[in-house]
Amino acid sequence: MIHPEAISDTLTEDAALLRRARAAARGGRGILGEFDALAGGDPRQRLARLGRLLSLPVLGTADMLAMGDALDLLPLSRAMQRHTALLRPPAEAGGPPLLGVVSDPFDADLLTWLETLTAGQGGLGVALALRSDVQAYLSKLEETARAMDNVVQADDTNRRDGRTAATLSFASVSEAASPAVKLVNSTLYDALKAGASDIHLESTAGGLAIKYRIDGVLDRGTSVSGTETAEQVISRLKVLAELDIAERRIPQDGSFRVEAAGREIDLRVSIMPSIHGEDAVIRILDKRAMMAAYGALSLETLGFDAASLATLRGLAEEPHGMLLVTGPTGSGKTTTLYAALTEIHNGRDKIITIEDPVEYQLPGILQIPVNERKGLTFAKGLRSILRHDPDKIMVGEIRDRETAEIAVQSALTGHLVLTTVHANNVFDVFGRFTHMGIDPYAFVSALNGIWAQRLIRVNCPHCATDYLADEAELLRLGLPLEGIAGHTFRRGAGCGDCRGTGYKGRRAIAEILTLTDELREMVVEKSPIRQIKEAAHRNGTRSLREAALVLARAGETTLAEVKRVTQHA
Numbered sequence: 205m206i207h208p209e210a211i212s213d214t215l216t217e218d219a220a221l222l223r224r225a226r227a228a229a230r231g232g233r234g235i236l237g238e239f240d241a242l243a244g245g246d247p248r249q250r251l252a253r254l255g256r257l258l259s260l261p262v263l264g265t266a267d268m269l270a271m272g273d274a275l276d277l278l279p280l281s282r283a284m285q286r287h288t289a290l291l292r293p294p295a296e297a298g299g300p301p302l303l304g305v306v307s308d309p310f311d312a313d314l315l316t317w318l319e320t321l322t323a324g325q326g327g328l329g330v331a332l333a334l335r336s337d338v339q340a341y342l343s344k345l346e347e348t349a350r351a352m353d354n355v356v357q358a359d360d361t362n363r364r365d366g367r368t369a370a371t372l373s374f375a376s377v378s379e380a381a382s383p384a385v386k387l388v389n390s391t392l393y394d395a396l397k398a399g400a401s402d403i404h405l406e407s408t409a410g411g412l413a414i415k416y417r418i419d420g421v422l423d424r425g426t427s428v429s430g431t432e433t434a435e436q437v438i439s440r441l442k443v444l445a446e447l448d449i450a451e452r453r454i455p456q457d458g459s460f461r462v463e464a465a466g467r468e469i470d471l472r473v474s475i476m477p478s479i480h481g482e483d484a485v486i487r488i489l490d491k492r493a494m495m496a497a498y499g500a501l502s503l504e505t506l507g508f509d510a511a512s513l514a515t516l517r518g519l520a521e522e523p524h525g526m527l528l529v530t531g532p533t534g535s536g537k538t539t540t541l542y543a544a545l546t547e548i549h550n551g552r553d554k555i556i557t558i559e560d561p562v563e564y565q566l567p568g569i570l571q572i573p574v575n576e577r578k579g580l581t582f583a584k585g586l587r588s589i590l591r592h593d594p595d596k597i598m599v600g601e602i603r604d605r606e607t608a609e610i611a612v613q614s615a616l617t618g619h620l621v622l623t624t625v626h627a628n629n630v631f632d633v634f635g636r637f638t639h640m641g642i643d644p645y646a647f648v649s650a651l652n653g654i655w656a657q658r659l660i661r662v663n664c665p666h667c668a669t670d671y672l673a674d675e676a677e678l679l680r681l682g683l684p685l686e687g688i689a690g691h692t693f694r695r696g697a698g699c700g701d702c703r704g705t706g707y708k709g710r711r712a713i714a715e716i717l718t719l720t721d722e723l724r725e726m727v728v729e730k731s732p733i734r735q736i737k738e739a740a741h742r743n744g745t746r747s748l749r750e751a752a753l754v755l756a757r758a759g760e761t762t763l764a765e766v767k768r769v770t771q772h773a
């Protein structure tokens with residue numbers, strides 16, 4: 205065990221820091237919190253300094269993963285409860301056969317507990333690691349072991365609006381629970397903890413593969429062997445989503461709800477037949493996640509640059525007309541419209557939305573969920589909304605000609621209409637509405653502007669390093685050499701904070717087309733798209749790729765991410 209009194213007091217400044225840290229430990233205050241105040245700077249630098257003072261090794265997540273685990277001595281559930289890890293270093297490293305990893309070297313209770321746990325095993329060494337790195341390491345072990353022994357579904361039958369909210373909690377598994385139930389609960393728990401937007405369960409020839417979509421990219425989770433287990437897992441999802449468990453030949457869609465961290469989370473389930481059985485995708489609709497993260501939903505919190513933000517606010521504050529937001533599924537279109545509605549909601553205008561589904565609940569705004577089973581479609585709902593004396597309307601998505609026609613007429617008759625449509629960029633929107641059979645003159649007369657957006661991953665601040673991009677890489681990525689070759693960029697090497705991906709979080713980038721008389725005339729005259737693009741760029745429209753390259757030059761993202769998210773202009 206480490207005793208603070210054994211540390212030499214011959215050091216000057218460092219000795220003073222350690223004496224105060226010892227006092228903090230004795231007084232029950234956390235060593236890291238006290239050391240934060242004393243040393244300042246980056247947490248990793250502080251921990252490295254503390255490791256040098258105590259002559260203890262400092263490990264990252266990758267270092268821990270490179271060693272053997274000792275789950276036979278310290279079960280995963282206990283390790284996660286105590287925020288510690290027990291490792292078996294390679295024999296050639298020398299030293300004790302076991303290594304306890306702690307974030308607070310003055311936690312005498314934890315160190316005594318580890319020594320008691322490993323008594324008779326040949327000795328115990330101690331290493332330091334950030335608590336986040338320890339948690340990331342344990343999460344990796346949890347994925348490998350499928351965490352079947354750590355998550356339960358409590359018998360909570362609280363019903364709200366007629367639906368069951370099953371509570372996910374970190375506890376011991378009930379002996380009566382089946383492996384399929386454990387695996388489903390474990391998968392949901394892991395996904396919520398990692399901040400995933402979707403869970404993919406893919407049936408394979410040998411079992412089931414589980415993947416999580418995190419920051420817009422699929423991250424492989426774990427694999428389960430056995431086709432029988434795979435079938436039981438899919439059947440369990442069908443039961444939760446109130447689907448037909450006997451039907452395996454056609455797609456099925458349903459939903460259910462779980463309660464985690466004190467809030468209810470809606471989950472949409474899509475079941476699809478495949479050659480190896482059935483695949484499932486679970487969309488996680490965490491209505492309060494953004495509110496909890498930012499305190500309030502606003503355009504400021506979405507990460508747009510100042511120029512784009514000013515343009516979007518201007519379009520959202522128009523008294524009438526149409527603002528179209530476009531982009532692929534999962535690009536944040538609806539969240540942007542919610543943020544715009546939150547900002548323009550002043551209590552003096554009647555704002556009504558029709559959505560499928562209602563993803564965030566906005567106070568003071570009438571929100572109508574689409575229910576096609578009962579005959580409430582976007583078109584029928586929009587017609588009814590116009591009889592409800594609205595000032596501003598949000599339509600979740602324009603999918604067909606009837607909805608498009610009503611939205612255009614609403615914008616032409618004094619309403620502000622905010623809506624979304626699926627298109628690759630702002631210029632493809634004209635083709636979409638032409639394909640729907642909408643009159644071009646009426647469409648461009650109603651249209652104030654088109655906003656295309658993407659979510660681009662940003663570099664992890666803890667492991668990002670500088671590098672020079674050579675011409676070969678730029679050519680491989682299809683990026684222009686002008687202004688980029690020889691520039692110093694940044695990219696993440698991968699650490700515990702970013703789960704080894706090199707990225708942490710996402711920012712929104714935008715391509716904005718504000719309609720001018722020149723552009724309206726060109727659309728009505730069906731001018732070539734090349735000429736419309738040239739006119740738009742003269743008026744200041746910046747492509748998505750150009751917006752992404754600005755972030756890359758600033759060191760906020762990588763060139764590979766620019767290539768992944770945007771297409772050549």
